[in-house]
Amino acid sequence: MSSPESPDPGNSRPSPVDKLGEFGRIDRYFKPLATGFPGARGLADDAAVFGVPPDQELVVTTDAMVAGVHFFPDDAPGDIAAKLLRTNLSDLAAMGAVPYAYTLVTALPRTVGEDWLAAFAAGLGEDQARFGIGLAGGDSVSTSGPITLSVTAFGLVPKGRALPRWGGRPGDSVFVTGCVGDAALGLQVAFGKIAVADEAARGRLLARLRRPDPRTTVGPRLVGLATACLDVSDGLVADLGHLCEESGCAAVLDSAAVPLSIAARAVVGSDPARLALALTGGDDYELLFTAPDEARPALAALAAGTGVPITAIGRLEEGSAGDVRVVGADGTPLALPARGWEHF
Numbered sequence: 001m002s003s004p005e006s007p008d009p010g011n012s013r014p015s016p017v018d019k020l021g022e023f024g025r026i027d028r029y030f031k032p033l034a035t036g037f038p039g040a041r042g043l044a045d046d047a048a049v050f051g052v053p054p055d056q057e058l059v060v061t062t063d064a065m066v067a068g069v070h071f072f073p074d075d076a077p078g079d080i081a082a083k084l085l086r087t088n089l090s091d092l093a094a095m096g097a098v099p100y101a102y103t104l105v106t107a108l109p110r111t112v113g114e115d116w117l118a119a120f121a122a123g124l125g126e127d128q129a130r131f132g133i134g135l136a137g138g139d140s141v142s143t144s145g146p147i148t149l150s151v152t153a154f155g156l157v158p159k160g161r162a163l164p165r166w167g168g169r170p171g172d173s174v175f176v177t178g179c180v181g182d183a184a185l186g187l188q189v190a191f192g193k194i195a196v197a198d199e200a201a202r203g204r205l206l207a208r209l210r211r212p213d214p215r216t217t218v219g220p221r222l223v224g225l226a227t228a229c230l231d232v233s234d235g236l237v238a239d240l241g242h243l244c245e246e247s248g249c250a251a252v253l254d255s256a257a258v259p260l261s262i263a264a265r266a267v268v269g270s271d272p273a274r275l276a277l278a279l280t281g282g283d284d285y286e287l288l289f290t291a292p293d294e295a296r297p298a299l300a301a302l303a304a305g306t307g308v309p310i311t312a313i314g315r316l317e318e319g320s321a322g323d324v325r326v327v328g329a330d331g332t333p334l335a336l337p338a339r340g341w342e343h344f
């Protein structure tokens with residue numbers, strides 16, 4: 001039912017920018033993305049159909065992104081596509097899974113035209129090739145709200161070997177891949193709250209905000225090495241807290257050991273508020289995991305083999321489940337205004 005008072009449902013009049021229509025858009029932009037994945041049935045059926053090799057299990061994860069919450073409405077559509085896919089691939093990696101297929105939901109306002117969709121689909125296509133994943137299906141709806149996108153990603157892991165958040169034990173070391181803080185600092189750069197004169201540094205921070213590097217090569221190789229694992233989306237401290245809650249222990253995080261990129265180090269300097277931002281701002285999509293000290297030689301070999309740095313940044317300890325003590329170089333506690341991002 002629609003009345004003059006009710007909000008525009010998004011399809012009450014033909015869109016001025018939309019010549020193709022729902023099925024024309026699917027034919028032109030989404031069907032080509034599904035050709036490499038036979039289970040997608042050419043996006044011509046009611047659902048996808050696929051099997052799993054007998055020694056493997058399917059890992060399934062879903063993450064949504066909303067314009068104004070996860071990205072800026074005027075971000076490049078190719079960047080939006082990349083972030084959408086990569087945040088989901090990061091969750092697969094956190095489970096130790098190899099990417100297999102994904103489904104896509106687009107809820108688009110009428111202001112989104114064909115140019116946007118073409119660039120968005122091209123971005124998906126590039127990342128499909130890069131990460132070896134195919135489109136299996138999805139749904140296309142209109143909205144009177146902001147652009148809203150969701151991906152469900154499917155991955156494969158050897159049966160019974162998916163990496164849990166709950167295997168960490170007191171005494172295990174805490175490790176993180178890559179660098180932390182670039183995206184959170186980049187977000188403040190995008191908001192104009194942090195000025196970065198150096199163009200290369202500014203570019204690095206913004207690039208990591210817009211296009212995270214999901215650790216798809218590292219995650220599957222942590223099976224058998226890591227006792228617990230998750231990916232850092234909400235913030236390093238918050239996500240370590242999540243791992244500790246599930247593992248029923250506490251942790252100490254050595255802030256001086258946390259790897260920051262050269263750009264982040266320059267921007268943080270000796271400013272405690274900026275260091276706190278790097279440790280709690282989120283959007284990192286690095287893997288945070290625990291392992292006993294015996295695993296260190298294998299982890300060093302893994303880092304060398306993949307080219308992804310792996311750094312020890314703390315230790316699990318006995319204590320109240322979920323407690324995280326963040327300490328400075330001299331071992332004194334660091335005060336943080338928050339642990340990480342939380343949706344209201």
Ligand SMILES: Nc1ncnc2c1ncn2[C@@H]1O[C@H](COP(=O)(O)OP(=O)(O)O)[C@@H](O)[C@H]1O
Pocket residue numbers: 063091231233234
């Ligand atoms: N709306 C929801 N319905 C069902 N499960 C949900 C919902 N929101 C979150 N979850 C589940 O809660 C857990 C934590 O979610 P989340 O913090 O989003 O994980 P992540 O940071 O890895 O994306 C996950 O197991 C996720 O599947």
Ligand SMILES: Cc1ncc(C[n+]2csc(CCOP(=O)(O)OP(=O)(O)O)c2C)c(N)n1
Pocket residue numbers: 063064068069070071072087187233234281282283341343
């Ligand atoms: C425009 C904009 N505002 C704010 C942020 C910061 N931000 C939004 S959501 C989020 C946390 C991660 O998103 P979430 O939906 O919680 O992903 P999940 O934890 O489920 O993987 C962060 C750091 C951003 N990336 N872009």
Ligand SMILES: [Mg+2]
Pocket residue numbers: 062063
């Ligand atoms: Mg999530």
Ligand SMILES: [Mg+2]
Pocket residue numbers: 090091094230231232233
């Ligand atoms: Mg996650």
Ligand SMILES: [Mg+2]
Pocket residue numbers: 233234341
């Ligand atoms: Mg979150």
